[in-house]
Amino acid sequence: MNLPPDFGRHRVALIDCSERNLASLEKSLQRLGVQWLSIQQDEADVPDDCLAAIVELDSVQGPATLAQVRARNVPIIVLTQLDTLSQIQRGVALGATAILNRPITQSSVYTTLMMALALHERLGELQAQNATLREKLASRPLVAQAIARLMVDLNLTEAQAFERIRSLSMKTHRSVEEVCIDLLNRAATSRRTSS
């Protein structure tokens, strides 16, 4: 996590927490200087300033609230009294990046919250990286096609053809994929004109 979150402008949503756990969480968050909002059984919307959501897994009853949390990509912490593997798996399936066990203490709330935020951010970065790599992988046949075109049309070796595409990309400040699309389009147009 690069910068600590702005706790003054954001709130933590406490979702479907039992009376006792809610009291413990409120006490801890107050002492930490973190603002919160309790949402029970889908009775309210997740606020726009929601920094993270603490969901009590043992008593969760609000499918709509959870759907909102997930749709807005809000980091999720699950609270549970039970530390069985099945509960951990349920938490992970819900999209949680941290688990808060009882007894709830000020320090456990803080460390879990910060860990959840950091891991959520890291997960987001990795997902974005993954998407870029997937795009690159998908464009591999495009690059190969463009290289082959240049090898045939200009009588170049594979290395020379790739170097030409790369230089063009750098000179024109366009991605390799964009250059390839352009090259292939031009080749197609010239083939159509000559025929």
Place this chain on the structure above:
Amino acid sequence: MTQPQVTIGLLLSSEGTYQCLGQSSLAGARHAIADLNRQRRYGFELRALEYDPRGELERYREGAVHLLRRGVRHIFGTTTSASRKDVIPDLQQHDALLWYACSYEGFESSENVVYLCACPNQALLPLLRYAIGEFGKSAFLIGSNYVWGWESNRITRDALQMADGNVLGERYVHLGSTAGIAELFPRLVGHPPSFILNNLVGESSYFFLRGLDAACARAGLRLPVLSYDLTEAELEKVGPMKALRLFTAGPYFEPSEPAFTLQQRTLHGPDRLSHLYTCAYVSIELFADARQACGSDDPAAMLEYLHQMPVDTAIGKIRLCSRNNHSALPCHIAELDGEHFRIVHSEAQPIDADPYLTTTSLQTFREFSTDAALRRLRIVK
């Protein structure tokens, strides 16, 4: 001559959806206290302060605090995991010990709890191994919507996956509820799995077993059901089965310790015994032995003694594991036969507890997999 009194606390429910379990544990603890006091062999008399939480979760903590404030340092009881977990912080605060004698789903080893009944590797896994070997690898899983059901079903899913088996369906029902259970019967009778794993608790379980039995009887179907943790104490609620083959597993059944069973019936009447009764009885035996050896009720000293010295009990010698405060236990698999359980398999040795399943490999279920079956095939010319 009057003997000095040693006070202990009993925290067990006589009401609620799991009242049969609570009452059986309570009878075991009370009868052990009566028997040991009558024998006068420890040099002290046990005196129990009782608190009945009436099956309400929030009353367990209240009960524990009530007992601890009266100077009790050893509490015997709680039935569900939720109630056990609720009282642990107070036990820690008062340097007290909970003697927990019910089967549970594992994933705990508190320094303030002595665990005296089966966790999954001591009953569920041997039962699954038996069932997969006898009936096949497709299962339907049903349980109370509670950690006991979630965890038992998860372990079963993992074991079946190792065996290349299938989970045909999984259903959860609110604790004590019967809503929606009857709707399952046509499906289970129409497309029967190799076996059903039933982790329902109390009234939900009795309703499921009675209803499914009637449906199977109408269809002429003998369906195996593993009601992991069902005991003799609940058989009156279930009634004799006409069609279901009902299996269970635990450290004690009436025929596994006939001398103890007969002795208890002679001393305390014809009520059914169970592993809950017996494990509660054993917990009092262990306490009395350790209390005498240590000369005080200091929990740390008593635990140290029990970690080192095996104690003779109603189900044989019991020693606590110093790593996790659990006891190694016998495991018997029993099938309901009329109004009694008949033991169909007993593990050769008591099984060490592995509450986090870190030393018990589910890989052993691979022997039921298709690969293993193919490897066993021989070419016959």
